[in-house]
Amino acid sequence: MSQTYFEDIEPGDEIGPLVKEPTKEQIRGYVSLSELRMGRFTSDEAAQGEGLRGIIVPGNMSMSFLAQLITDWAGDQGRLTKLEVNFRRMVEPGDLLECKATVTDVEVSNGENIVTLDTFIENRKGERPIQGTAQVMLPSRP
Amino acid sequence: MLEADPTDAIDFDRSVIGVSYDVGTHEVTEQQVAEFARAIGETNPLYLSTEAAKNGPHGVLIAPPTYYTSIRLQAGPDPKIVFGTMGFNASQHCEFYEPMCVGDTIRAKEQISRVFAKTGRTGTLVFAVRQTTYVNQHGRIVMMVESSNVRRDMGQ
Numbered sequence: 615m616s617q618t619y620f621e622d623i624e625p626g627d628e629i630g631p632l633v634k635e636p637t638k639e640q641i642r643g644y645v646s647l648s649e650l651r652m653g654r655f656t657s658d659e660a661a662q663g664e665g666l667r668g669i670i671v672p673g674n675m676s677m678s679f680l681a682q683l684i685t686d687w688a689g690d691q692g693r694l695t696k697l698e699v700n701f702r703r704m705v706e707p708g709d710l711l712e713c714k715a716t717v718t719d720v721e722v723s724n725g726e727n728i729v730t731l732d733t734f735i736e737n738r739k740g741e742r743p744i745q746g747t748a749q750v751m752l753p754s755r756p
Numbered sequence: 757m758l759e760a761d762p763t764d765a766i767d768f769d770r771s772v773i774g775v776s777y778d779v780g781t782h783e784v785t786e787q788q789v790a791e792f793a794r795a796i797g798e799t800n801p802l803y804l805s806t807e808a809a810k811n812g813p814h815g816v817l818i819a820p821p822t823y824y825t826s827i828r829l830q831a832g833p834d835p836k837i838v839f840g841t842m843g844f845n846a847s848q849h850c851e852f853y854e855p856m857c858v859g860d861t862i863r864a865k866e867q868i869s870r871v872f873a874k875t876g877r878t879g880t881l882v883f884a885v886r887q888t889t890y891v892n893q894h895g896r897i898v899m900m901v902e903s904s905n906v907r908r909d910m911g912q
Contacts, residue, residue: 665910686800698849701846
């Protein structure tokens with residue numbers, strides 16, 4: 615995996631997209647692991663009983679896609695130190711999701727190279743069901 | 757004139773606010789890290805290849821940052837909010853201090869830090885904010901999460 619260095623980054627840099635299209639099968643795998651007991655993640659009938667159109671993707675699963683985007687970009691020597699996301703809309707299985715981030719700030723503080731990002735997931739309708747910010751520490755170029 | 761706080765009208769157990777509960781321990785295993793990685797489509801060798809991890813910055817397999825969402829613990833404090841027909845994950849605010857490593861024993865503590873109501877265009881929403889702190893076997897805090905759950909009336 616390639617390494618991103620602090621000196622090569624500036625505000626406005628775009629990261630991604632990491633494209634995801636979660637299936638009902640993948641949701642089942644995630645849910646069985648996390649023991650989310652809510653039927654809305656595994657059964658269309660249960661989801662409809664709650665007023666939804668059908669199964670939805672767990673928010674924490676979608677958040678994990680954003681974490682993957684950022685840690686892949688930061689490389690082995692980089693470190694995700696903060697991730698703050700808000701869940702604004704439902705994500706449904708089969709939705710084509712583009713996980714993206716934009717660098718908003720770079721600073722050196724207490725000897726650490728800190729990069730701040732805006733990060734979000736965009737669906738095919740151009741909506742952003744998940745949106746937030748992240749902070750990453752990057753190594754200096756050797 | 758002060759407006760009434762809509763939270764005052766919400767029925768919930770105020771005695772749990774700010775009280776920290778020990779919600780048990782979790783052992784980070786190679787198998788669960790691999791299953792979690794597979795479930796979210798992770799391919800990073802630091803999570804999946806013992807060999808790559810050995811030569812990586814931590815020397816051992818580590819878990820992806822959001823692995824905490826797959827940790828099964830005892831039920832935490834319940835503010836027993838009497839409102840709405842449905843609850844949703846509203847936000848997750850995470851601070852990561854060091855990775856959870858395979859072989860770690862993670863102890864978690866949880867508290868409800870706040871319950872509050874907001875009334876807007878779409879009606880009233882009631883939020884419960886839960887803080888979870890994860891500590892490893894060395895006594896170091898590896899991460900903290902503030903997760904917010906919102907309850908609303910879907911019939912509104």
